Amino acid sequence: MMAIVKNKVGIVSCSGEELPEGTVSRIATRLVLEKLRPDETVTICLPLFLAGGEDERSFTRVYPTITVDGCEKQCAKVGTSKYSGKPAATLLVTDILKKHPELELASRDELTPEETIVVDLMVEEIVKKVDEILYQQKRMGN
Amino acid sequence: MNRKKVAIAACTGLDQPLGTVARMAAYQVLDVLRPNSTVLLCPPALIAEVEEDVVFIQENPVLVIDGCSEGCCERIVRDRGGKIASIVNAQEIQLRSNNLQPKSRRILGIQGEKLVNLVAKQAAVEVNRIVDQEEVER
């Protein structure tokens, strides 16, 4: 069984091209990867699970993985589970929109500063999950 | 064992010039007067219960520099279990210094700068007292 890499969490984003929620999940994932937890996170393009080979499909066996989905179809969660393995955590942009009905999304390409509030809230959720997983790993000594 | 540092929690109220005075005094202590024995605290981080900040105030003495009688900073540090070693209040020092008036929140002006210096000096004295006391207790 492939050993889990220590102190590294995988993030798979739907990055869906058709909906603003996909743009939110993509940008939120990138912000965590680039600015907030650059040393503790790694990503992979979801379509690569199908287009790639065994190396790519072993992703969740190597990294405890968080999926970030934009809409209810949850392709990141479904695709990751189907090709790689059970995600350690699953997040969904529409859950945030349901909790904050005053926040609206309309643009797919360039989000407005107000639309990026949803990105910030998703970033907060992702970072919380990353820290939880790392804390669990530390406690279990691996 | 390295010496403890004094955590400085400064008022972040924006509705009064004394908030700016408290912040500028804190910077003066941190950057100029006591750079080696003080550390800046971020009150919003305490509110958001950022673990790093909360643990720090529970293990290190805290000097609060508040801007007015509301005492928000003091309250936040206490709520998070911080050890408050001393409180410097800009409003009290203002009253004791024939009422120096800052020009505005954005531009303190000459009187405002004077008041900052008085608050910073008082805070620096408190830092010395806290550090000495910590030495005695070690």
Place this chain on the structure above:
Amino acid sequence: MTDLSNHKKIAIVACAGMDKGLGSVARTSVFKVVEELRSDRVELISLVPLLSDVAPHTALVTSMPIVIVDGCIERCATKLIIKKGGRIKGRVLVSNSARKYGVTPKSASDIGQDGEKLSNAIADEAASLVDKLIGEKKDE
């Protein structure tokens, strides 16, 4: 949920972080909006008093639309205002503006000339957001 559509005043909030120049720029720009550019159209909300449940901040946060000037990538002001039920209808992100104008503040305690330039530009951005939300251009 309060109807915020016909408000004559807008609440404005600045980042309260003290460890970075970005936070100091955020505050300086908000002071300019409050003290000079739109003093008759804005109410200032301070984050820490708000979160210590100090009036009038707690009442203001849910009673009018909010413009936020957030400092760094952590976006504390945004997250804390949303947790207190605020309705953010305009946002200026200092880190984005710093990139856009190509200037960065000198330090947290002294933002320097570049920091002043940046805070003036941000104050103008925030002021126009206030005008947009109130629905009329302020007569210059």
Place this chain on the structure above:
Amino acid sequence: MTKNSLVYVIPCSGIGKTLGTVGRKATYKLIEELRPQETRTTCLALLTVGDKAIVDKIRNVPCISIDGCPVRCAQKNIEASKGLLLKRFLVTDVLRKNRNLKPKGIIKLNPEGEKLAMLLAKEVAITVDNIIRDE
């Protein structure tokens, strides 16, 4: 809108590379500015998970893939779904013709990345016109 006057333009998700963002940006320029009537897009991930509705759609409507890197996930996912793939774009091919451009950024492209995206979008637009004319 008859079946033949519509083309699906599907970019790769390219979350790790600048050229992935260039492909995505070019797609939005195309479907929102250059050819809003003639083109649509969809989430590539839907093909990865085998969403029936969209798989049926791309088997009956001409498709164009835009890939940000030689792994060609967009192309492979469309092919795996037996989509009607008529043209395959690779962003690096367009970059090779414009070597002066140095695209950067993933969350936000720099001006040269924006320029490359527009050049790519215009190339794809010509292909869209040819497909619709030839249908």
